[in-house]
Amino acid sequence: MKINEKTLDFSHISKDLDNISKKLYLESPEIWIDFSDKVGEKKLDEMVLFYASKFNYVSILKYAIDNDVIDINTPSKNKSYSSIKEHLLAVSRDYKSNNVYNYLNGDSESVQNDIEENINKSVELNEISEEESKNNDYFPIFLCPHCNTNILKSGYKVYEEINFGFSQDKNKSDELSRKRDSKVFCCNCNNNIDNVTTELLENICSIHNCKKCGKDLTQIGITEKIKMKFNEEDSKFIGNQKTYNCPSCDEELNQSQIKYFNL
Numbered sequence: 001m002k003i004n005e006k007t008l009d010f011s012h013i014s015k016d017l018d019n020i021s022k023k024l025y026l027e028s029p030e031i032w033i034d035f036s037d038k039v040g041e042k043k044l045d046e047m048v049l050f051y052a053s054k055f056n057y058v059s060i061l062k063y064a065i066d067n068d069v070i071d072i073n074t075p076s077k078n079k080s081y082s083s084i085k086e087h088l089l090a091v092s093r094d095y096k097s098n099n100v101y102n103y104l105n106g107d108s109e110s111v112q113n114d115i116e117e118n119i120n121k122s123v124e125l126n127e128i129s130e131e132e133s134k135n136n137d138y139f140p141i142f143l144c145p146h147c148n149t150n151i152l153k154s155g156y157k158v159y160e161e162i163n164f165g166f167s168q169d170k171n172k173s174d175e176l177s178r179k180r181d182s183k184v185f186c187c188n189c190n191n192n193i194d195n196v197t198t199e200l201l202e203n204i205c206s207i208h209n210c211k212k213c214g215k216d217l218t219q220i221g222i223t224e225k226i227k228m229k230f231n232e233e234d235s236k237f238i239g240n241q242k243t244y245n246c247p248s249c250d251e252e253l254n255q256s257q258i259k260y261f262n263l
């Protein structure tokens with residue numbers, strides 16, 4: 001059966017979604033979290049289709065449209081475009097995503113091959129990225145000193161103090177002030193984690209920042225280190241291992257960062 005004629009189901013596009021997710025992780029961890037949540041709920045909204053269009057995964061658009069997951073003729077959340085379709089057309093034009101562009105334009109002749117090609121391509125890509133992911137499947141880590149769970153996975157929380165008082169103007173109890181407490185608590189064991197701020201934890205999640213002290217490496221730079229090994233034969237030190245470190249706390253950069261910074 002021709003791929004173009006059959007209705008794709010979610011399992012056909014999950015690899016493509018996964019590939020986009022990997023790209024987003026390196027590009028922007030915040031968008032990546034949002035994207036992953038939506039994909040996890042199989043919620044293919046305008047944002048998800050935006051990235052499918054940007055990275056030219058036509059199968060995702062076809063799935064969403066064929067299965068009535070979304071009506072692309074409804075208004076776009078981006079006010080510059082009259083409809084979601086117009087928005088996606090613009091994205092695919094800007095990023096030269098020809099398969100998506102042709103598909104949205106109803107050029108079904110070429111879409112047939114494009115989808116097959118794209119599915120093959122995504123399988124290849126997936127194989128490559130699985131290879132890479134041995135080093136690359138990075139998830140930021142901050143261990144709770146009390147229960148040893150990674151709070152970036154299990155969650156952390158802060159408290160906000162809201163003060164109320166009677167307002168004569170409104171003749172009711174009203175909010176007087178609101179102050180967020182700077183203490184961070186582990187969601188797993190509920191203990192307070194000392195010397196940690198939400199800012200530090202956000203920084204640790206960003207690929208630009210040191211995973212230990214949270215400082216922005218694009219601001220403070222990177223130290224290149226060569227470990228010298230003593231060679232008995234000629235009684236000389238030879239450099240055989242190179243690492244990249246944070247100049248502030250000496251933490252080694254992880255594989256995702258090395259790749260991201262093209263080191």
Ligand SMILES: [Zn+2]
Pocket residue numbers: 144145146147148149186187188189190191
């Ligand atoms: Zn804990």
Ligand SMILES: [Zn+2]
Pocket residue numbers: 210211212213214215246247248249250251
């Ligand atoms: Zn550091």
